[in-house]
Amino acid sequence: MSVELIHVSSPGDIAVVERLAQEIWSQHFTPIIGASQVEYMLGKFQSAEAISSQINSGWEYYLAMVDNEAVGYAGLVPDISNKRLMLSKIYVRNTARGTGVGKSILDFVERKCSLEGINTLWLTVNRFNDGPISWYQKCGFVTVDEVKKDIGGGYFMDDYIMEKKINTRCL
Numbered sequence: 001m002s003v004e005l006i007h008v009s010s011p012g013d014i015a016v017v018e019r020l021a022q023e024i025w026s027q028h029f030t031p032i033i034g035a036s037q038v039e040y041m042l043g044k045f046q047s048a049e050a051i052s053s054q055i056n057s058g059w060e061y062y063l064a065m066v067d068n069e070a071v072g073y074a075g076l077v078p079d080i081s082n083k084r085l086m087l088s089k090i091y092v093r094n095t096a097r098g099t100g101v102g103k104s105i106l107d108f109v110e111r112k113c114s115l116e117g118i119n120t121l122w123l124t125v126n127r128f129n130d131g132p133i134s135w136y137q138k139c140g141f142v143t144v145d146e147v148k149k150d151i152g153g154g155y156f157m158d159d160y161i162m163e164k165k166i167n168t169r170c171l
């Protein structure tokens, strides 16, 4: 199966990310953090307006396409001067999981890190998000810390911090 990663920049692509986030987050996170926190976080972090503003401040979003259909997305926060990149978002529609889409996204991100001299890829993951935590471990991430972040509205993100060292080719 071939997965194509496309850089998100147009309002149309941003709207596709927003729709995917609504579908995937509602389905996946409601049992973990509850419907009201999911709705709050979608509005705050994954509305078209929020995504546009993140892109304007240097974030990069990519859509994962299979047969011209968007089946997942990634959101990256590069910190070039510190040679670090945050994998802020990696989400695959449940109908496409287990078919290599997530791995294709991660391979793409790791290649990008390697080419840009970034030696540390890191992320935060809800400490009760068991499946993805074991997926990250299988993919070479290790837990380095934990963080509880107040995101307003009476809600908190209760996360592990995981990271993976990347071999760089052009330091």
Ligand SMILES: CC(C)(COP(=O)(O)OP(=O)(O)OC[C@H]1O[C@@H](n2cnc3c(N)ncnc32)[C@H](O)[C@@H]1OP(=O)(O)O)[C@@H](O)C(=O)NCCC(=O)NCCS
Pocket: 024, 028, 090, 091, 092, 093, 096, 097, 098, 099, 100, 101, 102, 103, 104, 124, 125, 126, 129, 130, 131, 132, 134, 135, 138
């Ligand atoms: C985590 C996620 C991105 C992984 O993407 P995916 O497309 O399902 O994963 P892939 O099909 O690329 O998995 C590739 C490999 O990981 C293995 N794998 C899949 N799920 C796994 C799991 N929960 N634990 C360990 N290994 C797993 C597969 O068997 C496959 O192994 P192989 O290469 O040896 O055959 C996806 O499942 C997802 O979006 N989950 C829900 C949303 C979420 O919580 N995202 C992370 C937010 S922090």
